[in-house]
Amino acid sequence: xxxxxxxxxxxxxxxxxxxxxxxxxxxxxxxxxxxxxxxxxxxxxxxxxxxxxxxxxxxxxxxxxxxxxxxxxxxxxxxxxxxxxxxxxxxxxxxxxxxxxxxxxxxxxxxxxx
Amino acid sequence: xxxxxxxxxxxxxxxxxxxxxxxxxxxxxxxxxxxxxxxxxxxxxxxxxxxxxxxxxxxxxxxxxxxxxxxxxxxxxxxxxxxxxxxxxxxxxxxxxxxxxxxxxxxxxxxx
Numbered sequence: 001x002x003x004x005x006x007x008x009x010x011x012x013x014x015x016x017x018x019x020x021x022x023x024x025x026x027x028x029x030x031x032x033x034x035x036x037x038x039x040x041x042x043x044x045x046x047x048x049x050x051x052x053x054x055x056x057x058x059x060x061x062x063x064x065x066x067x068x069x070x071x072x073x074x075x076x077x078x079x080x081x082x083x084x085x086x087x088x089x090x091x092x093x094x095x096x097x098x099x100x101x102x103x104x105x106x107x108x109x110x111x112x113x114x
Numbered sequence: 115x116x117x118x119x120x121x122x123x124x125x126x127x128x129x130x131x132x133x134x135x136x137x138x139x140x141x142x143x144x145x146x147x148x149x150x151x152x153x154x155x156x157x158x159x160x161x162x163x164x165x166x167x168x169x170x171x172x173x174x175x176x177x178x179x180x181x182x183x184x185x186x187x188x189x190x191x192x193x194x195x196x197x198x199x200x201x202x203x204x205x206x207x208x209x210x211x212x213x214x215x216x217x218x219x220x221x222x223x224x225x226x
Contacts, residue, residue: 002157033213043158043201043216056213090157103214105157 003027004106006091012112018079021109025072025093031055032074033094033103034066038087049074050097081113118202123221126196132189134220136202139183146205147178148214149187151198158201158216161187192224 003026013019025032034046036059045058049068060066063081068074078085088108094101119137126132138147149161162169162176164185169176175188189196201219205212 002159004157035216037155042218043152045213045215048213058213058215088155092157097212102160102163104160107157108155 002104002106004091004093004104006089006106006109008109009107010110010112012114013081015081015083015113017081017113018077019081019111021076021078021089021091021111023074023076023091023093023106025074025091026104029093029095029104030072031094031097031101032068032072033092034060034074034076035090035092035105036087037090037108038084041087043090046076048097055097078111083113086111086113118204118217120200120202120217120220122218123223125223125225126189126192128194128224128226129191132192132196132222132224134187134189134200134202134222135184136186137184138202138204141182141204143182147176147185148201148203148205149174149176150201150203150214150216151196152201152219153195153198159198161200192222194224194226196222197224198222 005024007022031050033048036044046060048056066076090108092103092105094103148163150158152158164176178185199219203214
């Protein structure tokens with residue numbers, strides 16, 4: 001158990017809908033990361049937040065957005081969902097944002113768009 | 115970030131040492147080498163990381179060549195539960211923000 005908690009574990013929704021994935025980082029961790037893993041793309045970095053501020057951005061679609069709240073939990077919002085958005089979404093956290101900080105991953109949220 | 119090259123797959127007999135190589139010939143002086151593994155769609159699991167010196171923890175050892183252009187992850191006594199995809203990642207440090215960029219990794223199969 002990495003200490004990173006993600007909800008829901010599984011989610012099925014229809015195309016065009018909007019969903020929110022939630023992440024609670026490890027206790028005391030200030031940095032949160034979101035990753036997407038689909039069968040054909042592998043693990044793709046989406047976005048990083050540190051203490052409420054966006055710090056790094058990867059291949060995140062404009063239909064997707066994220067935020068980190070004062071209590072340090074984070075949410076990933078996915079809107080206008082398409083079939084291709086079906087994937088496993090991972091949240092990860094680290095204590096700080098420097099390179100020596102280890103990133104720990106949650107168990108992921110399975111999203112199926114039908 | 116420095117690019118890494120790993121063999122797509124490897125086999126190892128249970129109880130033997132598994133040696134997973136990684137080439138990172140364009141690595142620069144301040145880039146760390148990280149190893150993660152992912153067991154069948156579970157969350158990636160941190161194994162070990164290092165900068166210049168060899169490192170060892172309860173899971174594995176990391177051997178980095180003197181020129182830092184390659185490294186080897188060693189699982190000293192592989193078990194069936196070590197069957198997973200192993201990712202070697204090189205990431206430069208930055209206090210403004212950073213993330214680990216995963217490649218395709220090495221699929222390690224441990225056989226009885």
